[in-house]
Amino acid sequence: MTADHRTDNEQPELGRMAQEFGDKPLDVRESTHYKHEYVQTFVDKWDELIDWKGRYESEGKFFVDQLRQRNVRSVLDVATGTGFHSVRLLEEGFDTVSADGSAEMLAKAFANGMKYGGHILRVVQADWRWLNRDVHGEYDAIICLGNSFTHLFSERDRRKALAEFYAMLKHDGVLILDQRNYDSILDNGFSSKHQYYYCGEDVVAEPEHMDEGLARFKYTFPDKSEYHLNMFPLRKDYTRRLMHEVGFQHIETYGDFQSTYRDEEPDFFVHIAEKAYREEVDPS
Structure with missing residues (x-):
């Protein structure tokens, strides 16, 4: 969080144009700081980074098929x-x-929903750590995509968020959560096929600083504007362990939408965690 030390319940003013990282940006390791990072000018450019058409083609029907297979x-x-x-x-x-x-x-x-197909999105502003407070009902599936879970910097926050997800799922529900392949970045250095998630060919997204507690990425757009995100570099097995410890029974992990991969190859991992209780089979 920046020097003004806003509390979690205070909302920064809408329409901000400049990111706030203070004098020591590498020291900014707070779960709530994303509110100061997704300023209006950055949000307005975000779709250049994603490239909706490229993203649609790259992931195909992976998520749709996973949900339909589970009757979501x-x-x-x-x-x-x-x-x-x-x-x-x-x-x-x-x-x-x-x-x-x-x-x-x-x-x-909401504007994109109207733009692409005239859909009126039901939108709710919510902090994951208090999801049940802000969002009502139970769901067949919860998705947390776009490397978003890495905005949580403390293990306490990650456990709290996963517990909230778990509680909002129906008894046979499923959580789909993705993350960058931080293991490979931390252990082998950064490389990206720029093919699956951030498909905008004219936008450069690359780490500016990496350590076990911080992944600071820089995003450079064609107009030479630059933005940064500070994120926690989750390791794959750590994320899977937290899911298990919160209560998810069965977890499958895909690398760039493939079930078979070498750990250093994928740009992104997708974890599919089922809540449904599975009885152990007696091997005898």
Whole structure:
């Protein structure tokens, strides 16, 4: 958090144009700081980074198929961003609610819903750590995509958020959560196929600083404007362990939408965690 030390319940003013990292940006390691990072000018450029058409083609029907295989009807998109997956799921017939902690992102998502297909998104501003307070009902599935979970810097916050996700799922519900392949970046250095998630060919997204507690990425756009995000570099097995410890019974992890991969190869991991209780089979 920056020097003004806003409390979690205080919302920064809408329409801010400049990011705030203070004099020591590498020391900014707070779960609530994303509110100061997704300023209006950055949000307005976010779709250049994603490239909706490129993202649609790269992921194909992966998420749609995963949800349909589990007979999902209702979906809570807890990190809707500018609305790409919410719009996609609405087009595919899923009953979808769109949540985000950033008011700027929600406004952009709502506008994108109207732009792409005339969808009226049901949007809710919500902090994951108190999701049940801000969003009502139970869902067949919760999705947390776009590397969003890495905005949580403390293990306490990550456990609290996962517990909130778990509580809002129906008894046979599923959580789909993704992350960058931080293991490879930390251990081998950064490389990216720039093919699956951030498909905008004219936007450069690369780490400016990496350590075990901080991944600071810089985003450079064609007009030479630059923005930064400070994130926590989650390791794959750590994320899976937290999911198990919160209560998820069965977890599958895909690398760039493939079930078979070498750990250093994927740009992104997708974890699919089932809540349904699975009885152990007696091997005898």
